[in-house]
Amino acid sequence: QKEVEQNSGPLSVPEGAIASLNCTYSDRGSQSFFWYRQYSGKSPELIMSIYSNGDKEDGRFTAQLNKASQYVSLLIRDSQPSDSATYLCAVGNSGNTPLVFGKGTRLSVIA
Amino acid sequence: SAVISQKPSRDICQRGTSLTIQCQVDSQVTMMFWYRQQPGQSLTLIATANQGSEATYESGFVIDKFPISRPNLTFSTLTVSNMSPEDSSIYLCSVEEGNEQYFGPGTRLTVT
Numbered sequence: 520q521k522e523v524e525q526n527s528g529p530l531s532v533p534e535g536a537i538a539s540l541n542c543t544y545s546d547r548g549s550q551s552f553f554w555y556r557q558y559s560g561k562s563p564e565l566i567m568s569i570y571s572n573g574d575k576e577d578g579r580f581t582a583q584l585n586k587a588s589q590y591v592s593l594l595i596r597d598s599q600p601s602d603s604a605t606y607l608c609a610v611g612n613s614g615n616t617p618l619v620f621g622k623g624t625r626l627s628v629i630a
Numbered sequence: 631s632a633v634i635s636q637k638p639s640r641d642i643c644q645r646g647t648s649l650t651i652q653c654q655v656d657s658q659v660t661m662m663f664w665y666r667q668q669p670g671q672s673l674t675l676i677a678t679a680n681q682g683s684e685a686t687y688e689s690g691f692v693i694d695k696f697p698i699s700r701p702n703l704t705f706s707t708l709t710v711s712n713m714s715p716e717d718s719s720i721y722l723c724s725v726e727e728g729n730e731q732y733f734g735p736g737t738r739l740t741v742t
Contacts, residue, residue, distance in 0.1 A: 551729060562722055562733040563673070565631075570729075607672060614729050615661045622672040 521546040523610050525621035534630050538595040542608030542621055545589070552584055553618065554593045555607040563607055567593060598628045632657050632727045634734035642740045643713055650709045651737045653723035658703035663724040663731070664696075673722065679706045713741045
């Protein structure tokens, strides 16, 4: 059974701080890793994808992948109240295969 | 990214009835995925739909309960049959484009 584990939170950070979200996965053969943001009542929105070890930066977001430790993280710099949402970690294999999702971490950015 | 629409966006249905959810994509895609998100929970894969073949169901989901059609490369339907209150969920279709998966807006189903 492939599993993706996340701390459910809530994670509360002050506005302007760095929010750090973590995820571990069980399938060592996983090849693709994603972070989705889900606002209450909305569908998940893809914000980051990462496929190789190291860091990937996109604006205020940085995804980090360590395949040896089976660990993925998402850093959000200069957190804004609009970043308050549930963040879902998802893991997949090769193309056109379904993703396995974690339960999500609820982030609250306090103004 | 692909533009995905779903109909209906929400519905309230009575126990024992069936509801068919439609998913339309603005480009041709090989695979479409159907997920369920129960209240306060994460996403659970129901089945994978490939055009021209029968859908592949995950453990705990069966074709009699969740029949799926995939008549062409831009459209799929999921039917929730003989509904019970436990079927109250958000149902999401998803497609892959460029190795990334995108979701439709979802169908919020309440069964009374």
